[in-house]
Amino acid sequence: MSVRDRVWNAIDPGRLRRTFLELLDIYSPSGKEEDIQLYLEEILVRAGFRVERQEVEEDRYNLRVTMGEGEPRLYLVGHVDTVPAWDLEEFGPREERELIFGLGSADMKGGCVAMLEAWLALSEALEPSERPNVGLLFVVGEEENGDGSETFLASQSAPWVVIGEPTGLSACFAHYGYLEAGFVTHGVKSHSSMPELGHNAVESMLRVLLFLGNDALFNRELTEIVYSIRELHSSRHGFVVPDRCESWIDLHLPPDRDPQELIAQIGEILQAAQRRIAGLRVTHDFGFASAGYNLGTDNEVADRLRQIYRDLGLPLRLDAFRSHSDGNLFHAAGVKPVILGPGALETAHTADEQVLFAEVLAAARIYAALCLG
Incomplete structure (x- = not known):
């Protein structure tokens, strides 16, 4: 039996499902990740690993584990934090046939538990001398500012990382x-x-948003820029005309689009708006900007994935990750990040978040095989 088949045979669907449901039952919004890190640390220590805590701030830390005798050539990376719960009474898991629902099921506890199961299978199926030089990293803070990944990158690196964000594999x-x-x-x-x-x-803000939305830069039929108004609020004094209104917009840019170029273009649009909208006084700020990237698919990891997916009988779809993730931080630090995980972005951050258990199981096999490669 091949090394890979030994590892795949060690992947335990029953254990994977139980661990997944227990992860989903631990509430871990950004800033309050300690309970879930303690749970994961206990599993890894029980499996015989020395777990390093990378302190991010008080009571907040990453977990880093390695195997093999050399520096890791690849890290499996998962973020354990979620967005806050819509309803604290209903954040936990529920099952409907092969679908598993719950806060973080897609983003990204499904990816995390698949990485953990792959790691356990590697350690159980292989003698220490057979184990590849790879690492496992569970980070905090991805849903806020990426401070967990920044802490890791301040002292460690690797040629490649695989991040288990929801991509439908x-x-x-x-x-x-x-x-x-x-x-x-x-x-x-x-x-x-x-x-x-x-x-x-408020009326001024509505006119500004319409002016922006009508510009060709944000015409959904003409551009690949993803434009979403996230927040809109004003002063709450009763029975008065509001003197202040604030809006925040999320903009996701194609991999080859420079955020600084877009910032300049938005500034020009706002200047035009001030000439057209009577009495308009508007200020703007860009709270966060991160460039995209394109690694191409002519590389060792893409070749390895083609073989793995053929062997699993799965179609390999190559895509660009449309949301924001810590992948941008890793790439800016000189690491090559591949985003690949179970679940779909469509339900992430919603009360209907879900993932197919079959995808979580397949992800565990893919991660294990990538580590062996």
Whole structure:
């Protein structure tokens, strides 16, 4: 029996499902990841590994484990934090046939548990001398500012990482960039029964957003830029014309698009808006900008994946990851990140988040085989 087949035979679907459900039952929003890290650390220590805690801040830390005798050539990377729960009574798991629902099931506890199972199978099936030079990294803070991955990158690196974000098992060697844009319109307060005496900042903001949305830069039929208004709120004083309105927009950019170029273009659009919209006073800020990347598919990892998917009887889809992830941080640090995991972005961050267990199991096999490669 080949080494790979020995490892695949050691992957335990029952253990994988139990661990997955237990992970989903641990509430771990960004900033409150310690409980889930303690759970994962216990499993790894029980399996005989020395687990390194990388402190990010008090009571927040990454978990890093390695095997083999040399420096890791590849890390499996998963983030353990989730967005906050829509309903604290219903964040945990539930099963409907082969679908598993729950906060973080797709983003990305499904990827994390598949990586953990692959790691356990490698350690159980192989003698220490047979084990590849690979690493396993569970990071905190991805859903906020990526501080867990930044902590890792401050002292470690690797040629390649595989990040288990939800891609439906597509292999993403390209990654969209991301730009967070904030706008504030300013008005003049007046009693709500006399709006003519004031200047309504909400009305100004609506005009600004329409002006932006009508520009060819954000025309969904003409551009690959993904444009989504995330927040819109104003002052909450009763019975007055609001004098301030704030909006935040998420912009996901194709891999070859420079965020700084887009920042300049948005500035030009806002200048045009000020000439066209009477009494407009608007300020803007870009809270976060990250360039995308494209690694291409003529490389050793892509070749390995082609063989693995053939052997598993799965179609290999190559795609660009459309959301933001820590992959951008790894690439900026000189690491080659591949985004590949179970689940789909469509349900991530929603109350209907879900993943097919069959995808989680397949991901465990793919990760294990990549480590052997």
